Amino acid sequence: MAAIVSVKNLRKTYDTGFEALKSVNLDIEEGEILALLGPNGAGKTTLISTICGITVPTSGTVSVGGFDTVLEYRQARSLIGLVPQEINLEPFETVQNTVAFSRGLFGKPRDDAKVAAILKSLSLDDKAKSKVKELSGGMKRRVLIAKALAHEPRVLFLDEPTAGVDVELRRDMWNVVADLKATGVTIILTTHYIEEAEAIADRVGVISKGQILLVQDKAELMSQMGKKQLRVDLAERATTIPSSLSDYDLALEKDGTVLVYTYDTRHERTGIRRLLNEMNDAGLVMTDLQTQQSSLEDIFVGLVKDDA
Numbered sequence: 001m002a003a004i005v006s007v008k009n010l011r012k013t014y015d016t017g018f019e020a021l022k023s024v025n026l027d028i029e030e031g032e033i034l035a036l037l038g039p040n041g042a043g044k045t046t047l048i049s050t051i052c053g054i055t056v057p058t059s060g061t062v063s064v065g066g067f068d069t070v071l072e073y074r075q076a077r078s079l080i081g082l083v084p085q086e087i088n089l090e091p092f093e094t095v096q097n098t099v100a101f102s103r104g105l106f107g108k109p110r111d112d113a114k115v116a117a118i119l120k121s122l123s124l125d126d127k128a129k130s131k132v133k134e135l136s137g138g139m140k141r142r143v144l145i146a147k148a149l150a151h152e153p154r155v156l157f158l159d160e161p162t163a164g165v166d167v168e169l170r171r172d173m174w175n176v177v178a179d180l181k182a183t184g185v186t187i188i189l190t191t192h193y194i195e196e197a198e199a200i201a202d203r204v205g206v207i208s209k210g211q212i213l214l215v216q217d218k219a220e221l222m223s224q225m226g227k228k229q230l231r232v233d234l235a236e237r238a239t240t241i242p243s244s245l246s247d248y249d250l251a252l253e254k255d256g257t258v259l260v261y262t263y264d265t266r267h268e269r270t271g272i273r274r275l276l277n278e279m280n281d282a283g284l285v286m287t288d289l290q291t292q293q294s295s296l297e298d299i300f301v302g303l304v305k306d307d308a
Ligand SMILES: Nc1ncnc2c1ncn2[C@@H]1O[C@H](COP(=O)(O)OP(=O)(O)OP(=O)(O)O)[C@@H](O)[C@H]1O
Pocket: 014, 015, 016, 018, 020, 038, 039, 040, 041, 042, 043, 044, 045, 046, 047
């Protein structure tokens, strides 16, 4: 698949001297959902607003649909829809006008049918004539998305779309995002919530302290999640792993006093019983054992901690 957004060596240092982005490189494929995960202050909003051309980069380039976001701002910006973190709607305006007005801002001709279709796709058709202030929080979030889609962008950025919303509304938003993807829109969302990335992303990027630490296919990350470890305390320190145990994914830790066996929980047989027998045959005496599961959360926390 071709990259619709290409970020090259992007740096952003704010006037305060704070380096919010440190040479970020990222390609976003057309039609994918990419979730950018990161702790508070990691630089997620800075990255999104720089890609969208709202924040000017200190150096580096961003292209969207082949257009440079600084040199060809208008063309690039017309391909982008941005759903901000904060609800920034005009309370006394109707839903329909809010969306139609936003379309006009991008120089698109008036098209009532198009606006109606966008509202319908977000189940807002029966609210078209309602004033924004009359809507529930969930409906307002849908209006924000409708507004961002008004000029028919090809790439939609959602900055923390479910921050502070209840579980039901979060799931509702996930369905909205999945429906949008089905229409061919490329979606980039930032989130604090690991389960959100798990639920909807095709790829997951982890950002910390202004750097992208990893961008990986979610299924691959999930397969790492499926890994479990058995940690066996040994009665005596071992210097090498006996060759009779070479079929197992084993490592020695804690100066040879702990043998760690990594296995895939999705396999029907873990091989633990056989391993313990074979360890016994090889003369390795165990004094205790524990198992631990690595999760996306562990991977994420580990990455962010290593970066500290
Ligand atoms: N206009 C600004 N001037 C100076 N520093 C800024 C500015 N905007 C953001 N920062 C700093 O840059 C860092 C990254 O902020 P950013 O909002 O991009 O992070 P984030 O990952 O989106 O965080 P959150 O999840 O809390 O929204 C933070 O330390 C923030 O204080």
